[in-house]
Amino acid sequence: MAEPIPVLVAGDHFVRNRLLIDALHAEGGPAAWQVRELELPWPRVPFGRVAEVDEASGSEERMIEALGPARVCLTQMAPLTRRVLAACPELELFAVSRGGPVNANLAAAAERGVAVTFAPGRNAESTAEHTLGLMLAAMRRIPRAHAGMLAGRWDSELFAYDATGLEIAGSTVGLVGAGAVGRRVAAALVALGADVLVSDPYADPAAMPAGARLVPLEELLERSTVVSLHARLTDETAELIGAAELAAMPRGSVLVNCARGGLLDYAALAAALRNGHLFAAGLDVYDVEPLPADHPLRTAPNVVLTPHLAGASRAVAERAARMVAAEAGRWLRGEPPLHHANPAGVAR
Structure with a gap:
């Protein structure tokens, strides 16, 4: 032996x-x-x-x-x-x-x-599920409602039209990146009734889930109620979404990032949340980790934050x-x- x-x-x-x-x-x-x-x-x-x-x-x-x-x-x-x-x-x-x-x-x-x-x-399955969780939490303002309940409030004001959330069904959702995570998120969103756009210059159209369509990034940003990032971080994609790209998104839209912090300009994101251009954001990754106590996202409105847990x-x-x-x-x-x-x- x-x-x-x-x-x-x-x-x-x-x-x-x-x-x-x-x-x-x-x-x-x-x-x-x-x-x-x-x-x-x-x-x-x-x-x-x-x-x-x-x-x-x-x-x-x-x-x-x-x-x-x-x-x-x-x-x-x-x-x-x-x-x-x-x-x-x-x-x-x-x-x-x-x-x-x-x-x-x-x-x-x-x-x-x-x-x-x-x-x-x-961790592709886990990250895809966490992405959907953050997306829903941000769109439906679940953390805000939860915090109110813990504080002893029954915040019926959240039923007022201007305070209500957004639905995935019927929305256009844009996914930046079509790797293992992006494809899973796309399939789930199609099943929930979203119109799914995907931007990825290296994606194989034949590998796209049924119902998801490849489009240029500019078109995706202009048309999407929700934009979710799933690209790899490279020299080409560093700060892929900056102030100009956020401004190109429709007013009242949502940004989600469970991919890499370096894909996004977080100062510009915080500004877009404060001035009301974005409805909400859901984030699991950041430009600096752990997130500093004085980071502008900590005081930005309508943002849902988790500490890099998507793959956990x-x-x-x-x-x-x-x-x-x-x-x-x-x-x-x-x-x-x-x-x-x-x-x-x-x-x-």
């Missing part, structure tokens, strides 16, 4: 070690793996930069000590730096359970023949664990990775 493979499971308080271990045992059986554990403090302690990598939790010292002779590491937030790689020469696979392995030095890993994998689409569901954590464990299973069977982040590096 083959010797069990030393593997480090470096989970956190979201993608828990027990989820990773259960998923790993489903790949090759418990006898295939000699599991070491490291629990990282995220999200109870915010992630940050560790040496040359971003959005990492823990430290190089803890990783080096925990990895030891491990040939495989399953993690979400552990830092993979040049120093860690140099101190752990047995490592062959670093499987990251998130959509982008920004906590790994891909070039340094490739130089040492360490394959880095990731988990694209792990139990199903996401479970799915992420299965995805990285499946990469370990492929490695064990001598198969190539499914989601290889540094294919220029050849895994040993």
